[in-house]
Amino acid sequence: MRILLCNDDGIHAPGIAALYDAVRDMAEVHIVAPEAERSAVGHAITIYNPLKSKKIYKDGAFYGYAVDGTPADCVKLAVSALLPGPPDFIISGVNLGPNAGISVIYSGTVSAATEGIILGIPSMAVSMNTFKDPIWDTAKKVTREMLKRLTEDGLPQDTLLNVNVPNIPFEDLKGTRVTRMGKSRYIETFERRTDPRGNAYYWMDGELALLEDPADTDLKALEDGYVSLSPLGFDLTRHTALPHFEKWRDAVVGEPSQ
Amino acid sequence: MRILLCNDDGIHAPGIAALYDAVRDMAEVHIVAPEAERSAVGHAITIYNPLKSKKIYKDGAFYGYAVDGTPADCVKLAVSALLPGPPDFIISGVNLGPNAGISVIYSGTVSAATEGIILGIPSMAVSMNTFKDPIWDTAKKVTREMLKRLTEDGLPQDTLLNVNVPNIPFEDLKGTRVTRMGKSRYIETFERRTDPRGNAYYWMDGELALLEDPADTDLKALEDGYVSLSPLGFDLTRHTALPHFEKWRDAVVGEPSQ
Numbered sequence: 001m002r003i004l005l006c007n008d009d010g011i012h013a014p015g016i017a018a019l020y021d022a023v024r025d026m027a028e029v030h031i032v033a034p035e036a037e038r039s040a041v042g043h044a045i046t047i048y049n050p051l052k053s054k055k056i057y058k059d060g061a062f063y064g065y066a067v068d069g070t071p072a073d074c075v076k077l078a079v080s081a082l083l084p085g086p087p088d089f090i091i092s093g094v095n096l097g098p099n100a101g102i103s104v105i106y107s108g109t110v111s112a113a114t115e116g117i118i119l120g121i122p123s124m125a126v127s128m129n130t131f132k133d134p135i136w137d138t139a140k141k142v143t144r145e146m147l148k149r150l151t152e153d154g155l156p157q158d159t160l161l162n163v164n165v166p167n168i169p170f171e172d173l174k175g176t177r178v179t180r181m182g183k184s185r186y187i188e189t190f191e192r193r194t195d196p197r198g199n200a201y202y203w204m205d206g207e208l209a210l211l212e213d214p215a216d217t218d219l220k221a222l223e224d225g226y227v228s229l230s231p232l233g234f235d236l237t238r239h240t241a242l243p244h245f246e247k248w249r250d251a252v253v254g255e256p257s258q
Numbered sequence: 259m260r261i262l263l264c265n266d267d268g269i270h271a272p273g274i275a276a277l278y279d280a281v282r283d284m285a286e287v288h289i290v291a292p293e294a295e296r297s298a299v300g301h302a303i304t305i306y307n308p309l310k311s312k313k314i315y316k317d318g319a320f321y322g323y324a325v326d327g328t329p330a331d332c333v334k335l336a337v338s339a340l341l342p343g344p345p346d347f348i349i350s351g352v353n354l355g356p357n358a359g360i361s362v363i364y365s366g367t368v369s370a371a372t373e374g375i376i377l378g379i380p381s382m383a384v385s386m387n388t389f390k391d392p393i394w395d396t397a398k399k400v401t402r403e404m405l406k407r408l409t410e411d412g413l414p415q416d417t418l419l420n421v422n423v424p425n426i427p428f429e430d431l432k433g434t435r436v437t438r439m440g441k442s443r444y445i446e447t448f449e450r451r452t453d454p455r456g457n458a459y460y461w462m463d464g465e466l467a468l469l470e471d472p473a474d475t476d477l478k479a480l481e482d483g484y485v486s487l488s489p490l491g492f493d494l495t496r497h498t499a500l501p502h503f504e505k506w507r508d509a510v511v512g513e514p515s516q
Binding site: 037039040041042043044045046047048050051052053054072073076077080081102104105106110111114118119142145146149153155156158159161170173174175176177178180181185188189190192193199200201202203204227229230231232233234235236237238239240241242244245246247248249250251252253 | 295297298299300301302303304305306308309310311312330331334335338339360362363364368369372376377400403404407411413414416417419428431432433434435436438439443446447448450451457458459460461462485487488489490491492493494495496497498499500502503504505506507508509510511
């Protein structure tokens, strides 16, 4: 079994080292990750510049490839060029900070897993529900358990598994919930400042606001102390909205077109 | 009626000038766009640096704000800080190149409209199905028509309209189709080169491969000469995959959790 590890916090982040520790005895493990932090890059890719890769060593041994691109770039480059062959699984993370609710669409961690399923490779993103003092041991144990399930049950087509882990000792986890992306948004504020030359610049700050709170959402599972498992895809079509536009088919030519 | 225009090709791109021409007599129009091209940035946002904005003048008159950020940044900053009040509509584009099929998830043009609906503002993305010699007149006429429909019918909640326009004269358009994101992927190749110091770098190239070809997809509509209207959202949950994970609920604690 060959596994590719990626993240958006950069190859030197402790989260990807935690992943490596968690699965190194279960598979042939390869690390290809951004050379520096690339949080909130969404599903960005690099199309007008070449990608550079650099071998990274740790304690004198080869650790992985650092790439000067986005998480999605790393997955593409790893699968097409750097690995000896396509991986059986891709695991992205462990991210410092939850990727739940609306944060999912800004997430570089999730985008690496999304790129994986676009390439047809079963993929999982793992994030910790904290920005400080992460209990990596909990994330490691959850990752190992999820990888076992993945190898036994696989994933539905075009589906990645988005795992969010409460930042509490493993023994204190309440259990596991299968969830959907909770509806939420950031309430942004921009603080306007002026530089010494008189030009305006703005610091963005934001607070996540929950727009709903039912038990089947990722955000609520975390709040309640459960590991959250969300199946995610990449079809952005809003199928329920299709009928609304039916009568628009007479636009442009003046009569409904086939 | 107040309208915000944005794009990912940058404030100096001819596509946003085409938008401006198309709707300037229909509304109070504001332009806030990236200062330089930001294609394929996906739904990236800038969280660790401040955003700078600069007033841009054209023929001696104020034209709009250039922002050193992503399309999603531009929309956030415009709505929260730069405009005199929230816009009634956001239009992103006109993009040079289609945003159909899998390209949608990499698209900065679409991400500006996505940010719009996250903020609760009806939003539309417009793209031309060509990378050269665009017939802007066609895009302008289609945009005007779609804006009229938007003001009459509105949009379903949490839904943006992704418009793709064939690059043919307006009179030759076959009509309008209501479509979904066609299934497709890029088949990437990475050409490996070595810099003068011996370091490897890779140029990515890719070709879009259609994985299906039914008439109700955006890609097929364009191929057939129709304007493609796709309702898109931001809920990435793969609801059909939820049952697959039901039995995973006994993970972590060993017995199914509520």
